[in-house]
Amino acid sequence: MYQKSYSSNLYSMSNSALVQQICSGIKQMRLNQNISQDELATRSGLNRVTISRMEAGRSVSLLTLIQALRALDKLDLLNVFFEEPEISPMKLLEIQEKYRKRATPKKKVK
Numbered sequence: 001m002y003q004k005s006y007s008s009n010l011y012s013m014s015n016s017a018l019v020q021q022i023c024s025g026i027k028q029m030r031l032n033q034n035i036s037q038d039e040l041a042t043r044s045g046l047n048r049v050t051i052s053r054m055e056a057g058r059s060v061s062l063l064t065l066i067q068a069l070r071a072l073d074k075l076d077l078l079n080v081f082f083e084e085p086e087i088s089p090m091k092l093l094e095i096q097e098k099y100r101k102r103a104t105p106k107k108k109v110k
Contacts, residue, residue: 020057026065027055029072044071 010018030040037055041048044067054060054068069075087095 016057016059019059022065023054023057023060026068026072029074030055033072035072040068040071044068 013021030037035043037048037051040046041051044051046064046067050060050064051068054064060068066075066078069077
């Protein structure tokens with residue numbers, strides 16, 4: 001199946017166009033799961049009107065988006081925000097140099 005790549009166009013889109021795109025994505029996720037707005041509202045703890053406004057492209061709070069994604073079992077889409085920073089090769093070399101390389105024999109007590 002052909003899938004469009006929007007990542008190259010994200011920077012050329014206005015903020016309101018991005019909101020519209022995200023909201024239509026939420027609607028499509030709901031429809032793909034064959035869930036009504038009422039059912040999504042019940043699952044997420046949101047009002048049906050809020051779901052309707054969100055799907056119409058109105059901006060919503062981050063909390064509302066998280067509640068909708070949780071109800072759609074799509075929280076994994078937020079994993080991009082939890083990436084662990086990579087250690088640079090130079091920093092890794094510095095860390096490795098601090099480790100002991102060999103044991104020294106114990107000195108004999110006279």
